[in-house]
Amino acid sequence: xxxxxxxMLAGCPAxxxxxxxxxAAVPAVAEPATLPTEREAxxxxxxxxxxxxxxxxxxxxSMLMAQHSEDLPDKAKLDTxxxxxxxLAWLADFGDPxxxxxxxxxLLGYYPPGAEQLRxxxxxxxxxxxxxxxxxxxxxxxxxxxxxxxxxxxxxxxxSDERVAMAAVAALKTVPEEAAFLAELAADEAVMAPVREAAxx
Amino acid sequence: MRGxxxxxxxxxxxxxxxxxTVGDCPADAPVLGQAxxxxxxxxxxxxxxxxxxxxxxxxPIYAIVPDDITSLAVTVDAGTNFGGFGWLEVxxxxxxxxxxxxxxxxxxxxxxxxWPEVAGTVVxxxxxxxxxNPGCMVxxxxxxxxxxxxxxxxxxxxxxxxxGDGLLDVNLVVVEGVDITQDELDASVAVMRSLYExxxxxxxxxxxxxxxxxxxxxxxxxEGADIASLRATEVGDGTGLNMFFITDFSDDSGTxxxxxxxPGPIGIPGTSGSGVVLAVGANLTGDGSAVDTQxxxxxxxxxxxxxxxxxxxxxxxxxxxxxxxxxxCPMSADADGDGALYAEECVEHxxxxxxxWVAGDFRQDEIxxxxxxxxxxxxxxx
Numbered sequence: 001x002x003x004x005x006x007x008m009l010a011g012c013p014a015x016x017x018x019x020x021x022x023x024a025a026v027p028a029v030a031e032p033a034t035l036p037t038e039r040e041a042x043x044x045x046x047x048x049x050x051x052x053x054x055x056x057x058x059x060x061x062s063m064l065m066a067q068h069s070e071d072l073p074d075k076a077k078l079d080t081x082x083x084x085x086x087x088l089a090w091l092a093d094f095g096d097p098x099x100x101x102x103x104x105x106x107l108l109g110y111y112p113p114g115a116e117q118l119r120x121x122x123x124x125x126x127x128x129x130x131x132x133x134x135x136x137x138x139x140x141x142x143x144x145x146x147x148x149x150x151x152x153x154x155x156x157x158x159x160s161d162e163r164v165a166m167a168a169v170a171a172l173k174t175v176p177e178e179a180a181f182l183a184e185l186a187a188d189e190a191v192m193a194p195v196r197e198a199a200x201x
Numbered sequence: 202m203r204g205x206x207x208x209x210x211x212x213x214x215x216x217x218x219x220x221x222t223v224g225d226c227p228a229d230a231p232v233l234g235q236a237x238x239x240x241x242x243x244x245x246x247x248x249x250x251x252x253x254x255x256x257x258x259x260x261p262i263y264a265i266v267p268d269d270i271t272s273l274a275v276t277v278d279a280g281t282n283f284g285g286f287g288w289l290e291v292x293x294x295x296x297x298x299x300x301x302x303x304x305x306x307x308x309x310x311x312x313x314x315x316w317p318e319v320a321g322t323v324v325x326x327x328x329x330x331x332x333x334n335p336g337c338m339v340x341x342x343x344x345x346x347x348x349x350x351x352x353x354x355x356x357x358x359x360x361x362x363x364x365g366d367g368l369l370d371v372n373l374v375v376v377e378g379v380d381i382t383q384d385e386l387d388a389s390v391a392v393m394r395s396l397y398e399x400x401x402x403x404x405x406x407x408x409x410x411x412x413x414x415x416x417x418x419x420x421x422x423x424e425g426a427d428i429a430s431l432r433a434t435e436v437g438d439g440t441g442l443n444m445f446f447i448t449d450f451s452d453d454s455g456t457x458x459x460x461x462x463x464p465g466p467i468g469i470p471g472t473s474g475s476g477v478v479l480a481v482g483a484n485l486t487g488d489g490s491a492v493d494t495q496x497x498x499x500x501x502x503x504x505x506x507x508x509x510x511x512x513x514x515x516x517x518x519x520x521x522x523x524x525x526x527x528x529x530c531p532m533s534a535d536a537d538g539d540g541a542l543y544a545e546e547c548v549e550h551x552x553x554x555x556x557x558w559v560a561g562d563f564r565q566d567e568i569x570x571x572x573x574x575x576x577x578x579x580x581x582x583x
Contacts, residue, residue, distance in 0.1 A: 096487030
């Protein structure tokens, strides 16, 4: 039906249940006392040397440049591309424009091997947009079986950039065992209001 | 049906009848607008919940569309509720009939593909089949869901002058805290301007920049009260197309920008859908160091196209808009056989059209003559 076109945004699809490998303790997340703006925080993309672009990245690039995020591919569509996970991983690092990297990170969550890259980006990127996208990606993984990812999301739920904190809450909401933490977050007046509201929903 | 008492029954929901007269306006029905100008007239309404319909209704509005009509826009503003039309008839032609399950004039179907939205809007014309006729206009406002006792507003914007200079005034409304310079705004506007001009659409007229401080701040959700409040922000003299710049959406990191609907309220300020919202943080270069002004300008042009009422010329799976002269990219162009049509595969068709569903590795700056007409004759263009 054409009226579907009116729906300008769709929520994140339900998380899949990939196999995740619990890992060691999470390193602390560094956050500067005064947050730089997105562009002040710009980070050179890893480019020395640039990894060869996988063929799958080229195929995925077309899919990921949909004008609207509700037209982004689902898992079944991604799976039509051989080596989709590798392509997404490459685009997450080397894609241009930034939205291509963000979308690649989000969709990388469909693939269990991508979880480590998602955790690394969420923890270490200086760009809140990419941190948030990585957390949305983690929300697609089996976060319940990923204590490292859960701990990271808990930490980032108190991040001072609203995008990061909101994405962390979205990720934690996929884990029923995090209900108590979310309730605590919702009651914490030190947390920004939209994040408290999201945690309480 | 002309002159008859029509009982609108939403049969999908069991049928609560809403009585109104089709076709003939009462003697005291106002004549819309003023000759030679664009005018917005508004009606305050109160919603009544109809449980069986699962809709809320307001009494019908009758008005006379004059002979010199060029275009008009009707918006049902019900705050964050989804507003729309149970019935819309202009000059004896029915454009929306919400009692139908499917088929022409049903919700989601030709010729307007209307569906309730935040500040649900129809614009005439939206394509070559929907030029407004003079005569009696009947609007039955509706809200999707229970809004019993709440108030809303129906706005009708009427353009009663010919093509004029074909200029579109644009208000760039930057929320405080957004990291974008005037030079970057200007460069992005230049991209949008050149795209519209090259395609034969309206050029941009007055372009004014405003900085606003809103309750929701510069990071907001893509739905709900904050974006509704932002879109309702009024600047300048209320004319032109509002383009709101935020840092980002908090619920989706992949959104470049969003229109309020297809169409959104055009030329009607102050509603919960009065403008396009652009996420500057999504329109940055790959390393996040600069605004990608080409991308932002194309996003502005594309989302404004939706706000004006243009659909994607071709969708991923081969659906097409009903504008006759936008080339239809056929599924036979699906070179890789993956069931999706990409810009590169449709380059011989509409892959370079500014309303194609996905960006390509080339500029998408084509506008067809009819698309240009829709922009040119829009109520918001002068």
